[in-house]
Amino acid sequence: xxxxxxxxxxxxxxxxxxxxxxxxxxxxxxxxxxxxxxxxxxxxxxxxxxxxxxxxxxxxxxxxxxxxxxxxxxxxxxxxxxxxxxxxxxxxxxxxxxxxxxxxxxxxxxxxxxxxxxxxxxxxxxxxxxxxxxxxxxxxxxxxxxxxxxxxxxxxxxxxxxxxxxxxxxxxxxxxxxxxxxxxxxxxxxxxxxxxxxxxxxxxxxxxxxxxxxxxxxxxxxxxxxxxxxxxxxxxxxxxxxxxxxxxxxxxxxxxxxxxxxxxxxxxxxxxxxxxxxxxxxxxxxxxxxxxxxxxxxxxxxxxxxxxxxxxxxxxxxxxxxxxxxxxxxxxxxxxxx
Amino acid sequence: xxxxxxxxxxxxxxxxxxxxxxxxxxxxxxxxxxxxxxxxxxxxxxxxxxxxxxxxxxxxxxxxxxxxxxxxxxxxxxxxxxxxxxxxxxxxxxxxxxxxxxxxxxxxxxxxxxxxxxxxxxxxxxxxxxxxxxxxxxxxxxxxxxxxxxxxxxxxxxxxxxxxxxxxxxxxxxxxxxxxxxxxxxxxxxxxxxxxxxxxxxxxxxxxxxxxxxxxxxxxxxxxxxxxxxxxxxxxxxxxxxxxxxxxxxxxxxxxxxxxxxxxxxxxxxxxxxxxxxxxxx
Numbered sequence: 001x002x003x004x005x006x007x008x009x010x011x012x013x014x015x016x017x018x019x020x021x022x023x024x025x026x027x028x029x030x031x032x033x034x035x036x037x038x039x040x041x042x043x044x045x046x047x048x049x050x051x052x053x054x055x056x057x058x059x060x061x062x063x064x065x066x067x068x069x070x071x072x073x074x075x076x077x078x079x080x081x082x083x084x085x086x087x088x089x090x091x092x093x094x095x096x097x098x099x100x101x102x103x104x105x106x107x108x109x110x111x112x113x114x115x116x117x118x119x120x121x122x123x124x125x126x127x128x129x130x131x132x133x134x135x136x137x138x139x140x141x142x143x144x145x146x147x148x149x150x151x152x153x154x155x156x157x158x159x160x161x162x163x164x165x166x167x168x169x170x171x172x173x174x175x176x177x178x179x180x181x182x183x184x185x186x187x188x189x190x191x192x193x194x195x196x197x198x199x200x201x202x203x204x205x206x207x208x209x210x211x212x213x214x215x216x217x218x219x220x221x222x223x224x225x226x227x228x229x230x231x232x233x234x235x236x237x238x239x240x241x242x243x244x245x246x247x248x249x250x251x252x253x254x255x256x257x258x259x260x261x262x263x264x265x266x267x268x269x270x271x272x273x274x275x276x277x278x279x280x281x282x283x284x285x286x287x288x289x290x291x292x293x294x295x296x297x298x299x300x301x302x303x304x305x306x307x308x309x310x311x312x313x314x315x316x317x318x319x320x321x322x323x324x325x326x327x328x329x330x331x332x333x334x335x336x337x338x
Numbered sequence: 339x340x341x342x343x344x345x346x347x348x349x350x351x352x353x354x355x356x357x358x359x360x361x362x363x364x365x366x367x368x369x370x371x372x373x374x375x376x377x378x379x380x381x382x383x384x385x386x387x388x389x390x391x392x393x394x395x396x397x398x399x400x401x402x403x404x405x406x407x408x409x410x411x412x413x414x415x416x417x418x419x420x421x422x423x424x425x426x427x428x429x430x431x432x433x434x435x436x437x438x439x440x441x442x443x444x445x446x447x448x449x450x451x452x453x454x455x456x457x458x459x460x461x462x463x464x465x466x467x468x469x470x471x472x473x474x475x476x477x478x479x480x481x482x483x484x485x486x487x488x489x490x491x492x493x494x495x496x497x498x499x500x501x502x503x504x505x506x507x508x509x510x511x512x513x514x515x516x517x518x519x520x521x522x523x524x525x526x527x528x529x530x531x532x533x534x535x536x537x538x539x540x541x542x543x544x545x546x547x548x549x550x551x552x553x554x555x556x557x558x559x560x561x562x563x564x565x566x567x568x569x570x571x572x573x574x575x576x577x578x579x580x581x582x583x584x585x586x587x588x589x590x591x592x593x594x595x596x597x598x599x600x601x602x603x604x605x606x607x608x609x610x611x612x613x614x615x616x617x618x619x620x
Contacts, residue, residue: 246428
């Protein structure tokens, strides 16, 4: 049995390089297919023909495609994602600067969404057909069908413009800017590490609205899936067994039905998290959040292909990593897959 | 102690409302049960399982169960609080379901599920519960209790799983065991073993048994009395030993269409259903 378990793990591990190779292939071909000439992007529209030609050869674009791909692979494996034309920084430096903002936002959002979503989903499933169930379903429908930019704008209007409870767009108040030493890039964590509690409160206050909007959007999906999974489990025979044993309903719901629901839910939550980490473009734009989504969008609009491809590669890596993690957790939680 | 029977059911009616109308699953079933073995036989959909579950109030919330009397011991099942019912379930009435593949929780070890049944009704520590679970596994004649204790249900065979189920349901020492088709999902060779095990445990512990099955000869072999159900009603109730003297057309019909190993029969008769069986009786 241990052998089978190790074998399955080895198979998963072996699939990673293949997935990553596929990912590199995709980003490479996106770079060749888009109607943007990488040479012109570097030398400019008005460069003389011989300059363009020299640049073309210097960039290796005169080589056959497989040679180009081989070089591209070598570059990304050594961490060289090229230079952004727009910021003139190496792309990985830009990403290292923008990604923590997205990470902070997405992580807070997914924690809130998972806790509330699971809670609401279980509540609705155990009271199927009641007004509680209906209320949860309407709430989730709203979260799922209202576009995030509408939610974001309403939130700004109500909590920032009318009530004045929360700060407006941006990641921190102007007086706190660059006051806290950057260690992790997560403003709340950095402020806490520095013991600067006013800065921490300020960063938190700025997080509440965008994280709330993303959490609402995500929890709607998580709650719906939780409800559906739970309804299926609650109808199963082992739940009848658990009831026949005289267990409390809390124990039947959480220890029996939910533990079986948790297995597929892990995948749902991790994929939702991956979706948030890739950068919620609309939310980041509305709340002027300097995250990966904004970086990608601005780069794309400026035809900054190195930045776009680099960020795409990072997003892909995150997806692969989270999928792998979900897979491992799945194995850990469901004895049948071991 | 009074001489009142352990279980008393008078005119039990169970309805399942649905979008397309009401299904009358049980239509006026009456019986009583002391410390004996009662077999309830009937074809699929005759209401035998629903009757068993109504006794433990395990039917879905939308189900409507009514009765003139539905009593277990001193408890009025229809009007008992959920708290009273929980004290009854498992503790005083055990339920064995058909297929251990579905009736055991796939993500909990067998031992954990047995220990849980113990701990639901008794204040005992983890270690004590583990010891007791191992004893129970030995009690259902599992040769390697330690291995089974730590195994997950999918790692057990059907017969093994059913033994775990039996151990789990007997853990709190109930007074009545309801076995709902306990062997239907098992291989023929294992069926007899499991039934013998149930019989032995019921006898040594002095429990009452309600054996629900569609297998008429099997039930008559293991039980003291047999109730034959059809379309939500009890057609006939008689001592198992006198099954061959059955008078009701339905019972006779069922017995008629059984093949025999010793007797040569040119052609098996089919069962002709008589609408008069379902006529309301006085």
